[in-house]
Amino acid sequence: MNTIHIRALTKEYGAKTAVDKLTFDVLPGRVTGFLGPNGAGKSTTLRLLLGLDRATSGTATVGGHRYTDLEQPLLRVGALLDAHAAHGSRTARSHLRALAAANRIPARRVEEVLEQTGIAAAAGRRIKTYSLGMRQRLGIAAALLGDPGVILLDEPANGLDPEGIIWIRELMRGLAAEGRTVLVSSHLMSETAAFADHLVILGRGRLLADTPTAAFIEERSTPRVRLRTSEPGRLRAALAEAGLEPVEGAGHWTVEGARAERIGALAAREGVPVLELADEQVSLEQAYLDLTADHAEFTSNP
Numbered sequence: 243m244n245t246i247h248i249r250a251l252t253k254e255y256g257a258k259t260a261v262d263k264l265t266f267d268v269l270p271g272r273v274t275g276f277l278g279p280n281g282a283g284k285s286t287t288l289r290l291l292l293g294l295d296r297a298t299s300g301t302a303t304v305g306g307h308r309y310t311d312l313e314q315p316l317l318r319v320g321a322l323l324d325a326h327a328a329h330g331s332r333t334a335r336s337h338l339r340a341l342a343a344a345n346r347i348p349a350r351r352v353e354e355v356l357e358q359t360g361i362a363a364a365a366g367r368r369i370k371t372y373s374l375g376m377r378q379r380l381g382i383a384a385a386l387l388g389d390p391g392v393i394l395l396d397e398p399a400n401g402l403d404p405e406g407i408i409w410i411r412e413l414m415r416g417l418a419a420e421g422r423t424v425l426v427s428s429h430l431m432s433e434t435a436a437f438a439d440h441l442v443i444l445g446r447g448r449l450l451a452d453t454p455t456a457a458f459i460e461e462r463s464t465p466r467v468r469l470r471t472s473e474p475g476r477l478r479a480a481l482a483e484a485g486l487e488p489v490e491g492a493g494h495w496t497v498e499g500a501r502a503e504r505i506g507a508l509a510a511r512e513g514v515p516v517l518e519l520a521d522e523q524v525s526l527e528q529a530y531l532d533l534t535a536d537h538a539e540f541t542s543n544p
């Protein structure tokens with residue numbers, strides 16, 4: 243009931259195709275990172291899903307229903323699209339109370355989400371005095387107000403300090419662990435790697451990848467091991483016999499073309515002490531850049 247279905251979704255703005263026959267599902271119980279270069283169509287997809295714009299063709303539904311057909315949409319889908327959407331002359335509390343009243347949400351939820359997002363102490367202040375990070379927290383509070391099963395967040399870490407970034411990461415993981423569907427767009431790759439179980443990646447309005455995060459990184463990593471030993475001479479000889487050539491780096495060695503299991507077994511057989519041994523993977527950022535290199539609408543010349 244909380245699965246998002248995007249089917250052949252297309253949005254044209256005049257001659258520009260912002261979203262091009264997109265098809266994918268977003269499943270409950272995990273955090274899905276929604277990635278793509280600037281202009282790839284992420285915000286457009288979210289806007290179409292929320293009924294803020296009309297699709298040229300195709301459908302975007304939650305639990306089989308269009309957002310605009312949901313009886314109490316805020317109780318089903320919570321979204322943070324634009325942290326500046328709230329009226330600046332209101333206080334955070336009055337903003338959330340108005341939202342709750344309009345959607346038949348009990349007023350006690352206002353205090354709960356103010357606590358949950360860490361802005362309870364500032365709830366009586368006018369929103370125009372809020373920092374960007376506090377506005378983000380308020381936007382997230384509004385998204386959580388109806389205790390929805392589906393949560394859509396567009397760049398939620400925007401403006402958050404390091405402590406806030408850890409908080410939002412834990413919040414999203416917690417929401418997914420409760421069985422909710424969490425779809426989060428971001429340009430911060432190391433952050434996305436830390437919170438997303440699954441990735442949906444767009445390029446120029448088209449689907450480039452729909453994959454578990456670990457598999458995406460694994461598939462783009464060539465086997466490589468990082469190690470440290472107190473007896474480099476003996477280990478080098480043993481590796482050479484196995485046809486492997488370690489390369490010396492700053493305080494460690496790197497061996498291309500092998501995994502930690504093999505090197506560990508080899509070192510154990512030779513009785514060489516190993517002080518550090520780990521498989522090295524490409525970062526999500528590198529894997530993402532490799533995938534999207536040809537699909538960026540705006541690129542700078544090196």
Ligand SMILES: Nc1ncnc2c1ncn2[C@@H]1O[C@H](COP(=O)(O)OP(=O)(O)OP(=O)(O)O)[C@@H](O)[C@H]1O
Nearest residue numbers: 255258259260278279280281282283284285286287
């Ligand atoms: N209202 C509009 N009118 C005309 N073109 C639009 C409109 N909204 C979006 N576009 C175009 O559609 C494309 C997709 O934009 P969109 O904002 O969905 O991308 P995005 O992936 O969210 O990018 P970003 O990461 O920069 O937020 C872009 O080329 C954009 O210029």
